[in-house]
Ligand SMILES: [Ca+2]
């Protein structure tokens with residue numbers, strides 16, 4: 644006879660022995676499979692795709708588990724698709740944001756917690772154009788402006804091309820985020836401009852064969868007298884030399900002389916706002932020299 648006391652010791656020992664002797668599949672019968680998703684091609688650095696994406700789902704059960712029975716997935720909350728086995732392949736081709744929800748189930752019914760993969764897709768190229776120039780703009784420095792629009796991921800940047808007197812278009816501004824820049828040309832030349840936009844997903848606007856806008860520079864616009872190298876920029880060296888000449892009362896290489904104080908302050912203000920400046924024919928010197936947006 645086994646005593647009551649012996650029983651309290653024997654029963655747990657026997658139960659432990661039964662657990663050890665059971666086959667592994669019966670022991671580990673409550674662990675769900677794990678699914679991993681691989682998107683091909685992956686998104687760009689900004690998180691966008693500009694073409695169809697194939698997602699490969701691969702599920703694995705726990706070692707010695709009952710094995711993967713099926714994978715279930717759905718796109719944007721639609722009715723789930725169930726695929727037998729441990730792998731599935733899904734092609735996402737819809738523009739916009741697609742959320743793929745997926746999980747695997749093993750042969751004894753253990754279900755993985757659903758996982759999601761988000762794909763942002765934009766296959767539509769942007770459009771853009773150089774804006775018309777203001778009337779009577781006929782000097783050799785002009786602000787060129789452009790604009791663009793995009794469905795989906797939005798405009799990333801622009802590349803602006805220029806043609807001199809009907810010659811081939813060459814890049815003037817490459818991958819610029821700003822929507823304006825100052826162009827300095829030669830008197831007597833006609834310049835044509837067009838813009839090509841790029842969106843965040845990497846789509847590029849179709850090539851153009853003609854300019855969006857053109858302008859003819861009839862006259863040489865007078866630069867600021869402090870701009871001694873005539874590059875439409877007032878450097879710190881140029882304004883320092885101009886200011887020193889004014890202080891000493893020395894004559895300057897280009898007039899007016901003696902140097903008026905408001906010419907000196909105007910030069911300093913233009914340097915302060917970013918060096919680059921342009922000519923405004925509607926104002927008198929020195930207010931005709933105004934800061935130019937980079
Ligand atoms: Ca399992």
Ligand SMILES: [Ca+2]
Nearest residue numbers: 767794795842
């Ligand atoms: Ca787009």
Ligand SMILES: [Ca+2]
Nearest residue numbers: 870872874876
């Ligand atoms: Ca200069």
